[in-house]
Amino acid sequence: MILGHLKVENYLRKTEGFVTGCLITDAKDRQYRQQYVFDENGDNLIVKRADGNGDAVSVPKTIALDESLVAFFGLYSGDGSKGSEDYNEPGRIVPNISFSQKEKHLVRFAVDQFRRLFPGNIRFTFSLGEDSAYFMAGDGRTSLNDWYLATTGTGTPAPLSLNAVRPSPNDKDGQYLEEVRPDVQGTNEEHLAFYYQHKAVMEAIFVDEKARELTSVGINLAPDIKVTASLRRPFKKGARAPGGSSRSDEIHIGGLNGVGELFLKMMHEIEDSVLHDTKRSSQGLVEWIDKPSVVGSTLDLYDFFTNNAYGQIDNSRPAKLVVIDDHVIGRWSRSSETTLNRYLLIDPLWCYIAGLYLAEGSTPKEALFRMFSGRPGAMAMGFTSSEGASIELMLRTLRKMFPKDECVDAWKVKVGSQYFPELVVTGLKHGVPMLRGGNSGDGKLRTMEISLSIKEWALEIADAPLSGVKSILHRDYADRYSHVEPTGAGVARIDFWASSTLCRWYFPLLMFTVFGNIVADPTHEFY
Amino acid sequence: MSEHLILPKVVLVKDAINPAYDQYLKGWREEAIRRADEGDTAASICLQATLIDLVLYGKPRHAWNEVMDEYLTKDDKPLAYSEAFGKRLHKFNNQYRQTTVHAIHTRWWIERLNDSNAVDHERFATLVLNKRQEDGLIYDADVSETILRHRMKAELTLSMAMAVEILRAAGKLTGTLPLELSTSITDQRKCPALGYMSTEFFRLKALNILCHVNLFPTGIAEHVEACAEDLDVGWCDFSMKSKVDAYMGTAKRTQRDKPIHSPLIACYVAMLTEQILDADKKAKALDRLASYTRHLKRNPLDIPAFQMRDVPIRFGADKTPIEMICASHLITQCRKET
Numbered sequence: 001m002i003l004g005h006l007k008v009e010n011y012l013r014k015t016e017g018f019v020t021g022c023l024i025t026d027a028k029d030r031q032y033r034q035q036y037v038f039d040e041n042g043d044n045l046i047v048k049r050a051d052g053n054g055d056a057v058s059v060p061k062t063i064a065l066d067e068s069l070v071a072f073f074g075l076y077s078g079d080g081s082k083g084s085e086d087y088n089e090p091g092r093i094v095p096n097i098s099f100s101q102k103e104k105h106l107v108r109f110a111v112d113q114f115r116r117l118f119p120g121n122i123r124f125t126f127s128l129g130e131d132s133a134y135f136m137a138g139d140g141r142t143s144l145n146d147w148y149l150a151t152t153g154t155g156t157p158a159p160l161s162l163n164a165v166r167p168s169p170n171d172k173d174g175q176y177l178e179e180v181r182p183d184v185q186g187t188n189e190e191h192l193a194f195y196y197q198h199k200a201v202m203e204a205i206f207v208d209e210k211a212r213e214l215t216s217v218g219i220n221l222a223p224d225i226k227v228t229a230s231l232r233r234p235f236k237k238g239a240r241a242p243g244g245s246s247r248s249d250e251i252h253i254g255g256l257n258g259v260g261e262l263f264l265k266m267m268h269e270i271e272d273s274v275l276h277d278t279k280r281s282s283q284g285l286v287e288w289i290d291k292p293s294v295v296g297s298t299l300d301l302y303d304f305f306t307n308n309a310y311g312q313i314d315n316s317r318p319a320k321l322v323v324i325d326d327h328v329i330g331r332w333s334r335s336s337e338t339t340l341n342r343y344l345l346i347d348p349l350w351c352y353i354a355g356l357y358l359a360e361g362s363t364p365k366e367a368l369f370r371m372f373s374g375r376p377g378a379m380a381m382g383f384t385s386s387e388g389a390s391i392e393l394m395l396r397t398l399r400k401m402f403p404k405d406e407c408v409d410a411w412k413v414k415v416g417s418q419y420f421p422e423l424v425v426t427g428l429k430h431g432v433p434m435l436r437g438g439n440s441g442d443g444k445l446r447t448m449e450i451s452l453s454i455k456e457w458a459l460e461i462a463d464a465p466l467s468g469v470k471s472i473l474h475r476d477y478a479d480r481y482s483h484v485e486p487t488g489a490g491v492a493r494i495d496f497w498a499s500s501t502l503c504r505w506y507f508p509l510l511m512f513t514v515f516g517n518i519v520a521d522p523t524h525e526f527y
Numbered sequence: 528m529s530e531h532l533i534l535p536k537v538v539l540v541k542d543a544i545n546p547a548y549d550q551y552l553k554g555w556r557e558e559a560i561r562r563a564d565e566g567d568t569a570a571s572i573c574l575q576a577t578l579i580d581l582v583l584y585g586k587p588r589h590a591w592n593e594v595m596d597e598y599l600t601k602d603d604k605p606l607a608y609s610e611a612f613g614k615r616l617h618k619f620n621n622q623y624r625q626t627t628v629h630a631i632h633t634r635w636w637i638e639r640l641n642d643s644n645a646v647d648h649e650r651f652a653t654l655v656l657n658k659r660q661e662d663g664l665i666y667d668a669d670v671s672e673t674i675l676r677h678r679m680k681a682e683l684t685l686s687m688a689m690a691v692e693i694l695r696a697a698g699k700l701t702g703t704l705p706l707e708l709s710t711s712i713t714d715q716r717k718c719p720a721l722g723y724m725s726t727e728f729f730r731l732k733a734l735n736i737l738c739h740v741n742l743f744p745t746g747i748a749e750h751v752e753a754c755a756e757d758l759d760v761g762w763c764d765f766s767m768k769s770k771v772d773a774y775m776g777t778a779k780r781t782q783r784d785k786p787i788h789s790p791l792i793a794c795y796v797a798m799l800t801e802q803i804l805d806a807d808k809k810a811k812a813l814d815r816l817a818s819y820t821r822h823l824k825r826n827p828l829d830i831p832a833f834q835m836r837d838v839p840i841r842f843g844a845d846k847t848p849i850e851m852i853c854a855s856h857l858i859t860q861c862r863k864e865t
Contacts, residue, residue: 024837024838026836027783027835027836027837027838028783028836028837029836029837029838030837182676386835410617410618416780418770418780418781418784419784419835419842420679421723421764421765421769421770422833422842422843423843424679424681424723424725424764425725425764425789425792425833425843426832426833426843426844428533428681428685428725428764428791428849429789429791429843429844429847429849429850430571430575430844430847430849431533431571431574431575431629431633431849432570432571432607432627432629433628433629433679433681433682433685433686434679434681434682435625435627435667435670435671435673435682436671436673436677436678436679437622437671437672437673438672438673439672439673439674440673440674440677441673441674441677441678443673444619444622446622446625446667446670446671448569448607448608448612448613448615448616448619448623449569449571450843451616452615452616453843453844454842454843456841457835457840457841457842457843460840460841461838461840464838464840479617480617481616481617482616482617482618482619483616483619489780491835491836492835492842
């Protein structure tokens with residue numbers, strides 16, 4: 001169903017080609033800005049940077065926003081690159097369009113949506129990054145051995161010395177050798193030697209694996225489809241032990257150089273208009289059919305979970321499904337009873353958050369695709385974000401379907417290790433030391449004074465995008481704040497969770513929203 | 528005249544507070560009393576409220592010791608939090624009941640303040656000695672099971688300072704114990720010198736009580752200088768460059784973080800400057816301290832909180848009773864000097 005339109009031509013004419021916006025991600029407040037010139041080419045515009053740099057990119061004059069495309073922007077909001085800071089102009093980011101995603105069906109979905117948005121000559125490079133410590137133990141070590149067996153007839157060769165594999169170390173090697181890793185067995189020399197001895201093979205293993213994965217979803221290597229792999233020195237990318245993984249799967253889109261600002265603007269105007277429930281976005285780039293909260297098709301959830309191909313888990317329907325007035329009381333086999341609103345409007349909010357949850361939700365992606373035809377295993381309903389708008393939109397979405405009390409079980413604030421000194425000072429301002437929880441210190445913080453101080457921060461973060469109105473988190477769930485959780489890295493972020501019982505109702509609908517128009521039978525077509 | 532070890536050299540006497548803080552502190556105290564009437568209190572609240580009593584009225588005016596008897600005692604052991612306070616966090620029921628070193632010290636300090644002759648130092652000494660670990664340090668392993676390497680170093684030195692203050696009052700610092708404790712708290716594997724002002728001040732304080740200041744690590748002058756970087760006035764507790772991670776580059780991760788100055792930390796720096804041997808560096812630190820006190824005198828409410836990178840929302844506390852008492856002390860020192 002068409003929910004609205006991206007009025008690209010009208011917008012660019014109104015702004016005379018200027019595209020500007022502010023972006024707060026990872027607590028960094030930055031701007032993007034670009035001026036474009038454009039020519040008509042039938043139903044498309046050929047858009048190019050006014051300074052002459054970058055690609056000439058084909059963009060439809062008007063782009064119809066259906067459920068999938070809105071969900072795609074939500075997905076990109078979570079997993080997509082927002083750009084990197086301009087070295088010569090701090091505070092300004094230069095967006096480059098790329099996307100982090102490993103799950104192959106989501107990759108396919110993103111590729112299709114990019115082609116809808118930019119129907120010209122765009123290219124895709126699938127780039128896989130990993131810590132080479134992955135190949136030192138476990139599955140990685142086995143695959144390394146298998147590769148050598150298949151190509152040389154013998155297994156992984158005996159370790160060589162650093163001098164033998166890297167006679168002339170560069171500055172980065174020197175820096176690596178100086179570093180101290182108290183948790184890791186072995187010397188830096190041994191780790192660096194391992195890296196250089198197997199670097200080419202490790203890369204080849206990943207290129208091969210990725211290419212086969214893409215082929216299985218209909219993306220075949222071609223001049224405009226490439227796969228590359230990049231291995232980091234052991235323990236530099238995030239692995240904490242041999243065999244540990246810190247894999248990243250990126251999709252870089254070529255042929256779009258220079259239009260990153262326009263793409264970000266589309267995403268922000270969609271999110272802002274949904275957040276503030278306005279028919280037209282502030283700069284007119286997005287125009288919904290009506291106010292976003294009343295646009296969309298209505299699903300009868302009783303019917304959905306009784307008849308729809310997506311309304312099943314492990315090839316089964318709910319064990320109990322009863323309509324009472326405007327509600328449905330349901331229970332899946334081996335699960336608890338839940339109350340749902342009977343009718344659900346698949347509006348822009350629902351679609352956007354479906355994509356965002358696919359990117360940011362705590363459930364492993366693969367489980368979402370496998371659940372239709374197999375046992376889903378342990379599911380979890382959780383969401384983490386450093387941005388108040390995302391938290392607000394996610395809560396609004398859950399409340400469209402579930403009773404208020406069931407949408408949040410509890411919430412906490414996760415704080416990366418680079419901000420522990422700030423937590424310590426906060427404790428001392430109250431006269432108390434910071435006591436961590438758990439053996440490695442990543443459990444529930446024991447010092448209440450610190451947790452309570454950080455709660456104030458979180459509530460303000462949640463309220464910030466709403467211009468003076470209290471957020472749902474603040475208004476209805478402030479008393480469910482649990483603690484601060486010291487964690488590995490990253491800015492402080494709000495993390496909430498709800499009963500896993502909700503997953504079995506929410507996830508099928510989420511998948512239907514994103515893939516319902518693309519994949520008819522989820523029980524056979526995903527895995 | 529009363530002193531507390533977390534407020535070095537701060538004289539806690541009547542009217543020691545700057546008028547700019549008067550209303551805030553009175554309001555804070557009233558709120559603490561109102562909540563305590565409902566059983567909602569904590570050792571840190573009782574401590575700060577008592578400090579306020581001392582600087583506003585010159586003596587404990589509210590019976591915080593009785594509040595602690597009622598709500599912060601279990602099996603004759605001091606507690607950090609009351610049951611009602613524990614409910615301020617969702618599902619914290621299993622964790623709120625904590626007998627921490629700071630809770631023991633707070634109880635001991637307030638009891639001593641009320642009637643120093645009636646304090647059973649032996650009982651408190653036993654409680655802190657029970658916290659002594661196999662590694663020779665004294666900390667709350669029973670409350671926080673985190674391994675030594677992942678514990679915050681300020682916790683280790685503050686717990687040691689509080690514990691040895693109690694042990695000294697109980698006459699327990701005899702034989703080789705002072706040297707054993709001093710050796711542990713200066714061991715670089717157990718408690719490395721990372722250049723955090725609070726950590727180093729508490730270490731210094733502990734060594735002072737243990738009569739082994741000579742074991743204090745070298746290099747404090749450089750740390751003091753580093754903690755002033757990127758600040759127009761005062762010091763932060765740590766330098767942004769000290770945020771080190773052995774695994775990943777940190778420059779990008781911390782480049783937008785902003786240090787903050789703090790009266791409390793300035794009080795710690797004032798004590799640490801006594802350990803600076805280089806006359807020029809010492810003079811530089813003292814000049815900066817004088818400049819900071821003048822700044823506070825002109826801007827008494829400039830007591831900031833941290834923020835997450837560019838987002839102008841307070842991340843943690845800014846003004847607290849402890850900060851205001853320290854600021855008042857610094858402003859008073861400034862007045863005396865002029």
